[in-house]
Amino acid sequence: MAHKYHILTSPTPARFKPITKAGIIAWEEGCLKCARCVKKDCVYKVYEKRSLDSRQMLDSLDTACMDCFRCVQNCPNRLIQKSINPLYKALGDNYWTPEIIENIWNQAENGRVPVSGGGYHGPFSGPGFDAMWTDMSEIVRPTRDGIHGREYISTTVDLGRKLMSLEFDSGGKLISSPPPLVEIPLPVIFDVLPWSPGGKGINLAFLEAARNTRTFAVIHQADFMTDMDEYVPNIILFADDDVLKLSKEMIRRLKIIELPDSGNVMAIQEHLKKINPALVIFIRFRLSRNASVRAAALAKEGAEVIHLTANENGMGKAEDPLFIKDRIRQIHSHLIEAGLRDEVTLIGSGGVAMAEHVAKLVICGADAVAVDIPLLVAMECRVCRRCTEGISCPVDLENIDYAWGASRIRNLISGWHNQLLEVMGAMGIREIRRMRGEMGRAMFFEELEKEIFSGMGIKGLINGK
Amino acid sequence: MKKTNAGKKYAIFFCQQIDKNQDVNRRSIEKEFGPQIRFFPIPCSGRIEPLHLMRAIESGADKVYVVTCPEGACRYREGNIRARKRLLYTQNLIEEIGLERGMLELIRLKAGNNYTVDKLTRELLG
Ligand code: SF4
Numbered sequence: 329m330a331h332k333y334h335i336l337t338s339p340t341p342a343r344f345k346p347i348t349k350a351g352i353i354a355w356e357e358g359c360l361k362c363a364r365c366v367k368k369d370c371v372y373k374v375y376e377k378r379s380l381d382s383r384q385m386l387d388s389l390d391t392a393c394m395d396c397f398r399c400v401q402n403c404p405n406r407l408i409q410k411s412i413n414p415l416y417k418a419l420g421d422n423y424w425t426p427e428i429i430e431n432i433w434n435q436a437e438n439g440r441v442p443v444s445g446g447g448y449h450g451p452f453s454g455p456g457f458d459a460m461w462t463d464m465s466e467i468v469r470p471t472r473d474g475i476h477g478r479e480y481i482s483t484t485v486d487l488g489r490k491l492m493s494l495e496f497d498s499g500g501k502l503i504s505s506p507p508p509l510v511e512i513p514l515p516v517i518f519d520v521l522p523w524s525p526g527g528k529g530i531n532l533a534f535l536e537a538a539r540n541t542r543t544f545a546v547i548h549q550a551d552f553m554t555d556m557d558e559y560v561p562n563i564i565l566f567a568d569d570d571v572l573k574l575s576k577e578m579i580r581r582l583k584i585i586e587l588p589d590s591g592n593v594m595a596i597q598e599h600l601k602k603i604n605p606a607l608v609i610f611i612r613f614r615l616s617r618n619a620s621v622r623a624a625a626l627a628k629e630g631a632e633v634i635h636l637t638a639n640e641n642g643m644g645k646a647e648d649p650l651f652i653k654d655r656i657r658q659i660h661s662h663l664i665e666a667g668l669r670d671e672v673t674l675i676g677s678g679g680v681a682m683a684e685h686v687a688k689l690v691i692c693g694a695d696a697v698a699v700d701i702p703l704l705v706a707m708e709c710r711v712c713r714r715c716t717e718g719i720s721c722p723v724d725l726e727n728i729d730y731a732w733g734a735s736r737i738r739n740l741i742s743g744w745h746n747q748l749l750e751v752m753g754a755m756g757i758r759e760i761r762r763m764r765g766e767m768g769r770a771m772f773f774e775e776l777e778k779e780i781f782s783g784m785g786i787k788g789l790i791n792g793k
Numbered sequence: 794m795k796k797t798n799a800g801k802k803y804a805i806f807f808c809q810q811i812d813k814n815q816d817v818n819r820r821s822i823e824k825e826f827g828p829q830i831r832f833f834p835i836p837c838s839g840r841i842e843p844l845h846l847m848r849a850i851e852s853g854a855d856k857v858y859v860v861t862c863p864e865g866a867c868r869y870r871e872g873n874i875r876a877r878k879r880l881l882y883t884q885n886l887i888e889e890i891g892l893e894r895g896m897l898e899l900i901r902l903k904a905g906n907n908y909t910v911d912k913l914t915r916e917l918l919g
């Protein structure tokens with residue numbers, strides 16, 4: 329049996345106190361001086377251990393409280409209240425919600441999968457990834473040894489072009505040479521960030537974590553520096569500057585180069601492959617209405633890996649109304665119809681915020697997924713986007729220690745890997761390569777709605793469509 | 794900002810109830826003044842403790858403002874009154890150790906006005 333893929337985790341505390349959901353408002357005035365104050369009864373000793381973080385003026389009352397409400401209920405004069413922390417509500421935006429951010433922080437801190445004790449509190453369905461449900465029918469029949477035991481669930485994927493047939497000469501000698509493939513143990517690579525403060529710590533943390541988890545990180549050509557040299561085996565160099573500036577030596581050392589799509593992208597691919605035949609080339613472009621046609625054309629011309637990107641909220645170019653999962657489904661199906669799907673690798677990125685999004689994109693037809701913002705959030709980013717306005721980062725991300733950052737990212741990725749195993753185990757799929765495009769094992773809210781209500785003459789219930 | 798204020802450091806504690814959009818509104822000031830001004834939004838001004846104010850002075854603030862909602866408008870009934878008491882208490886403390894009372898100032902907003910953090914700050918820095 330193959331060696332099991334396992335990511336080592338270690339608790340890695342945040343440098344700043346996290347912003348918590350609720351705060352305590354406790355008055356001293358009006359205190360009845362009870363013989364035994366409810367504050368003494370706090371199981372977590374929140375009041376006894378009270379301290380102040382003067383960098384942020386955050387009171388440990390808020391950050392240490394576990395929301396059990398014991399003190400709130402028991403104070404006879406009702407001097408203690410809990411309130412939603414407005415700072416928490418201000419985290420992120422509509423897509424990168426405070427809940428998503430908090431979840432990533434927790435996973436990055438301890439490497440454990442998020443568990444909500446009281447069951448699922450979220451809505452039945454929602455926009456984007458929430459309008460898709462995976463078939464968990466096998467969850468009632470746990471495999472004999474469980475997904476973390478003797479059972480082996482593989483999350484390994486290959487990146488590169490695949491041969492559809494082998495050719496032999498008249499003497500029976502193999503004449504077709506297989507194109508180069510790169511194998512990664514998890515269908516996740518680290519992408520360039522849509523925004524971030526400066527400082528090289530962030531990129532180094534990505535690279536160190538990529539090396540530890542045996543995956544790759546995309547690095548802008550202009551950001552490559554000599555101190556990244558040792559990470560070359562884990563770098564996908566995004567040649568968005570000028571590919572001709574790359575030295576031959578560099579091209580020979582790299583395993584993967586990513587090219588922005590252009591009219592002569594295939595010629596550049598050929599040029600690079602002449603220098604290094606073992607090189608795998610990614611071609612990157614923004615999702616749009618024409619993405620299917622473009623992807624098919626590239627596949628036909630010999631593209632190996634197509635990296636389809638959406639913006640931070642999973643949307644393509646401005647005129648494209650489709651969310652990434654729906655657009656990728658369409659591209660996947662289009663390539664199948666054209667008989668080209670298995671030749672190329674598809675990577676999707678943009679708006680991937682949770683482990684389940686990785687599983688969902690794979691089900692919609694992506695071979696692998698590129699992650700960006702969650703890696704920054706793992707290093708305490710609050711998605712406030714102050715860095716895009718030239719304001720100093722509230723969590724000082726410019727000056728992080730890359731080893732600390734890498735450890736947080738590793739914890740997060742381990743959590744995601746375990747959740748991926750959970751999803752696959754529950755679906756009864758043991759091989760992620762077989763989960764790709766398995767749309768029959770998922771339900772799509774919009775389609776169900778259409779199916780059920782269109783016969784009744786009722787128009788869509790969501791989005792007023 | 795007037796020339797006389799150049800280089801001065803400010804800490805501004807304010808009740809978040811006064812400006813729901815504080816996180817966005819304060820950015821223009823943060824951009825302009827950089828580390829010279831630090832904002833500390835608090836869930837209720839009544840949460841302010843002498844310790845907060847002392848720490849702000851300790852970390853180099855030349856002037857500390859505590860901004861509360863108008864009297865009678867506190868979401869937690871008496872938070873702003875408590876904030877005043879604690880500020881007075883801390884003023885006495887710092888005076889005893891030889892600092893000026895004026896380093897700490899309470900700003901109570903007037904009822905019936907809509908405030909944004911940025912406008913307010915500009916007014917304060919005059
Ligand atoms: S709510 Fe519970 S955990 Fe929080 S301070 Fe009160 S008793 Fe402690």
Ligand code: SF4
Pocket residue numbers: 524525704708709710711712713714715716720721722723724725
């Ligand atoms: S916390 Fe805000 S300023 Fe810092 S990296 Fe994240 S978005 Fe940028």
